[in-house]
Amino acid sequence: MDQQIVGILHPGSMGAAVAACAATNAARVLWCAEGRSPASATRAERFGLEPVPTLQDLLDQSGTVISLCPPAAAEDLACAVAAHGFAGVYVDANAINAERAVRIAGLFRHAEAVVDGGVVGSPPVNGKTPTLYLSGRSDATARVEALFAGTAVRTKALGTEIGKASALKLAYASFQKTSRVLVALSIGMAREHGVDQELIDIASQRTDSYLAEPEYIAKTAARAWRWGPELEEAADMLAAAGLPPEMLRAAATTLARWENAKDDGELTLTEALQRLTQP
Structure with missing residues (x-):
């Protein structure tokens, strides 16, 4: 060729x-x-x-x-x-x-x-x-x-x-990106009550738990400007298939709180969690 x-x-x-x-x-x-x-x-x-x-x-x-x-x-x-x-x-x-x-x-x-x-x-x-x-x-x-x-x-x-390639991409992104949003919410909740390290210890005893990698939260925040729209696209696909889209839309709404962290490679875990508390 x-x-x-x-x-x-x-x-x-x-x-x-x-x-x-x-x-x-x-x-x-x-x-x-x-x-x-x-x-x-x-x-x-x-x-x-x-x-x-x-x-x-x-x-x-x-x-x-x-x-x-x-x-x-x-x-x-x-x-x-x-x-x-x-x-x-x-x-x-x-x-x-x-x-x-x-x-x-x-x-x-x-x-x-x-x-x-x-x-x-x-x-x-x-x-x-x-x-x-x-x-x-x-x-x-x-x-x-x-x-x-x-x-x-x-x-x-x-x-x-x-459409097949796009469907596969969004099917994977739905899990991969939403699971990281859930990590941020879980770590943030635990930190508010002073048990975040205990939560990480629990997760570390399990295989491949994102909860054991809280340092990834800051990376998620820096990518939120891209990930949120992807999850909205995936939510549209769920709705079209007769499946409930609310969880992905909620994750996209959560990511929107990090929009001002676009590509911020210097963002810390603490800063990311603080921004998550601000509508």
Whole structure:
């Protein structure tokens, strides 16, 4: 397969690292600098991505475009790409519900193909090896798999049905993210009564309990701005399946209390718990 020119929308912490892996097998990996922050520019430069001035420039040159952005922006971004008449392979790898994935696929009448994607795991840096699950036309998913062959991003195709990859991503995120919110509430409750260490000791006697890792609460707070919208998407999927969405919506509401902790790598456990008490 010939080397591809790939466009990444937008190079956040996950998107930039995933794009850098794609660069292993791509001829070039482009990103659009228009309207992006200095932090995005710094991140893109660090990962060796090539800037182009406008979205149209990126779309004109790219045969494959990968969208990795906050869930709330996924549909608007797809609309913008479709409006430009993009004719290549569009990979929506955002944490959105399956219904939205199908709706987005319907926007691309001129595209060669649309691939539904979902990343499970941490950004592929420092030895991390996330998996990019894919669903869509087999020739298109094979094209995406070729981009990441031999890299830290593993891929797995789930079949041709758009929405499968998104459903798997959100099914996993529902447990993984909500369980960490419950840890924060449990530790906060125990600390209020001076028994937080005893709670941690109990949890430490059990296998793989998040309660035994209270230091992760601060990391959860720093990621709340991304995780909350993901859980809202997952709650929509539960409701569509006739299942109760209230627990995930409550977790998303809890995460909203940490919105001002966005990407704060210096946040401590105590500070995270204090912010959780403030509506």
